[in-house]
Amino acid sequence: MSVAESEHEVQMSIDVTAAATAASPKVRATIREGALRIDAVSYSYDSGHQPGVAAVDDVDFVVPRGALGVLVGPSGCGKSTLLRLAAGLMEPTLGRIAFGTITPAELRKQRRIGFAFQDPGLLSWRSVRRNVELPFDLAKLPIDRSWIGELLEIVGLSEWADRRPRELSGGMRQRVSLARALATRPDLLLLDEPFGALDEITRSELNLELLRILSATGTTCLLVTHSVEEAVLLGDRIVVLSSRPCTVKLVHDVPEARDARGASRDTVAFLDHCRALRAALAA
Amino acid sequence: MAIARTAVADPAGRRARLASSDPKPARTRLLAPRFAVPLIAVCVVPAIWAFAADSNAFGKAVVGPIATVREIHSHWSVLWLNARPTLYATLIGVAVLLVVTAIGALVVALAPRVTPALAALSIVIGTLPLIVLTPILSLFMPRGRSLVATVCVLAGLVPVAAMLSGMARVGERGRDELGAVYATSRLRWWRYVGFWQTIPVLDIGVRAMIPYCFVGSIVAEWSGASSSFGLGEVMTNALFSYEPPLLWATISLAAVGSLGLLGIATLIMYPLRRRVR
Numbered sequence: 001m002s003v004a005e006s007e008h009e010v011q012m013s014i015d016v017t018a019a020a021t022a023a024s025p026k027v028r029a030t031i032r033e034g035a036l037r038i039d040a041v042s043y044s045y046d047s048g049h050q051p052g053v054a055a056v057d058d059v060d061f062v063v064p065r066g067a068l069g070v071l072v073g074p075s076g077c078g079k080s081t082l083l084r085l086a087a088g089l090m091e092p093t094l095g096r097i098a099f100g101t102i103t104p105a106e107l108r109k110q111r112r113i114g115f116a117f118q119d120p121g122l123l124s125w126r127s128v129r130r131n132v133e134l135p136f137d138l139a140k141l142p143i144d145r146s147w148i149g150e151l152l153e154i155v156g157l158s159e160w161a162d163r164r165p166r167e168l169s170g171g172m173r174q175r176v177s178l179a180r181a182l183a184t185r186p187d188l189l190l191l192d193e194p195f196g197a198l199d200e201i202t203r204s205e206l207n208l209e210l211l212r213i214l215s216a217t218g219t220t221c222l223l224v225t226h227s228v229e230e231a232v233l234l235g236d237r238i239v240v241l242s243s244r245p246c247t248v249k250l251v252h253d254v255p256e257a258r259d260a261r262g263a264s265r266d267t268v269a270f271l272d273h274c275r276a277l278r279a280a281l282a283a
Numbered sequence: 284m285a286i287a288r289t290a291v292a293d294p295a296g297r298r299a300r301l302a303s304s305d306p307k308p309a310r311t312r313l314l315a316p317r318f319a320v321p322l323i324a325v326c327v328v329p330a331i332w333a334f335a336a337d338s339n340a341f342g343k344a345v346v347g348p349i350a351t352v353r354e355i356h357s358h359w360s361v362l363w364l365n366a367r368p369t370l371y372a373t374l375i376g377v378a379v380l381l382v383v384t385a386i387g388a389l390v391v392a393l394a395p396r397v398t399p400a401l402a403a404l405s406i407v408i409g410t411l412p413l414i415v416l417t418p419i420l421s422l423f424m425p426r427g428r429s430l431v432a433t434v435c436v437l438a439g440l441v442p443v444a445a446m447l448s449g450m451a452r453v454g455e456r457g458r459d460e461l462g463a464v465y466a467t468s469r470l471r472w473w474r475y476v477g478f479w480q481t482i483p484v485l486d487i488g489v490r491a492m493i494p495y496c497f498v499g500s501i502v503a504e505w506s507g508a509s510s511s512f513g514l515g516e517v518m519t520n521a522l523f524s525y526e527p528p529l530l531w532a533t534i535s536l537a538a539v540g541s542l543g544l545l546g547i548a549t550l551i552m553y554p555l556r557r558r559v560r
Contacts, residue, residue, distance in 0.1 A: 087464060089459070089460075108464060108465075108466055109466050111465055113464055115464040117460055121460070124559055125479050125558050125559040134461075134475065134476075135465050137471075137475045138461065138462065138465040138467040138471060139467070
């Protein structure tokens with residue numbers, strides 16, 4: 001990494017941290033933990049009749065602390081694989097992933113990772129509140145009821161806390177999934193196309209909601225999406241990936257402040273960002 | 284009602300999606316096949332049965348449903364006297380199998396590697412003709428209630444093994460994602476997620492197992508496991524002394540008993556099924 005890049009990264013992390021000054025001291029403490037570093041990571045696996053199929057090839061990027069990194073790339077390029085590697089659910093064949101000074105596997109064992117999957121996967125027998133509390137049950141942690149209440153308030157579901165998932169719309173389920181991922185106050189939030197199945201209006205609403213939540217909590221986030229507009233709207237740093245095996249085509253920073261992004265979708269700067277990403281994807 | 288609430292709390296105007304989430308058509312679609320089979324069983328089968336008896340196509344061997352009901356009524360004391368030991372042996376078998384299910388569910392949750400063995404066990408026991416079990420077991424066990432209950436347990440093991448195999452697969456769903464993210468132990472996953480996920484499989488398994496046990500008891504009695512009483516014994520005697528009305532009465536009573544047990548199993552499982560709906 002060049003000196004200029006390092007300086008930019010530091011500046012970026014300072015900006016994002018400044019945006020989260022309204023967060024609690026505990027949150028501010030977690031913000032200082034460090035950046036997510038994907039360091040020359042490769043991953044290959046053995047398919048039934050083909051050993052060593054490469055899914056990820058020499059991927060290298062950094063998501064600064066408290067920033068939102070977005071992975072964009074064609075379908076099946078290995079974005080979700082990269083996300084799973086970042087979560088420590090799989091080990092890279094080559095290279096290294098670190099969050100601050102520790103590995104994702106250690107971070108996961110310390111229950112400091114939140115993961116929202118493509119499918120909300122809510123449990124039908126639990127109410128909305130109990131679904132959000134699930135990570136505490138699974139991680140054998142005491143339930144922080146006031147934080148759960150706060151989270152439900154943030155995602156706009158406090159009125160629905162005692163309802164079952166079957167009574168919710170698709171957008172509401174995704175919000176529950178997001179709240180569940182944030183329940184244990186993770187230092188690293190990983191989102192695998194969480195809004196992929198939603199209509200445009202709901203998606204747009206949830207995008208802004210996500211930005212608001214992340215700014216409030218100061219959580220470092222890595223998100224996978226297919227949508228270039230969504231990437232520009234959400235991302236502080238966007239990583240454009242090639243088709244399988246995925247390599248980094250472009251690392252693109254969006255310097256605009258998060259709270260101004262909702263209204264900036266028709267601006268020249270926004271369109272320029274989109275154009276740059278599209279060009280990289282098409283290249 | 285739920286739709287109206289959704290529209291209020293989710294004000295972005297997702298009318299199209301909400302309209303498509305109307306549960307009524309899907310519910311109707313689900314209910315149609317659900318009620319079709321019992322309706323056929325309750326209405327069509329007796330009608331065919333009555334027609335076959337009236338047409339005299341099979342001679343006097345087929346006794347119609349009304350004559351059968353009369354026969355049950357006139358022989359009720361004998362039939363009930365023989366039904367009781369069959370039901371008793373079935374209850375013992377069901378109790379043993381429920382314990383096996385509970386232990387087995389825990390074992391497959393904690394050691395899913397045994398699952399393929401369970402599927403194989405289910406196939407092996409399933410392919411072993413139930414009727415040959417009694418003579419084999421009677422070489423080692425005295426005839427009577429314990430032998431009937433043993434055959435009943437072996438008969439019920441087929442759905443239980445299949446159920447456990449299904450439970451192992453369903454219970455693990457999501458553990459590699461959500462469970463892995465929170466580094467959850469197998470036991471903890473089973474307690475909070477896995478067990479609840481397996482309830483539909485458990486429901487079907489228990490509902491299949493109980494009538495299976497009842498049929499197992501009757502087959503055991505039929506093949507000589509019982510020393511004196513039992514519905515299977517009555518069937519054998521009625522057949523070999525050529526009393527078609529009594530044979531039909533016993534068969535009908537066994538069918539009603541089996542349906543009754545299925546009903547009881549459905550009622551027992553209802554609260555759990557309702558909870559995970």
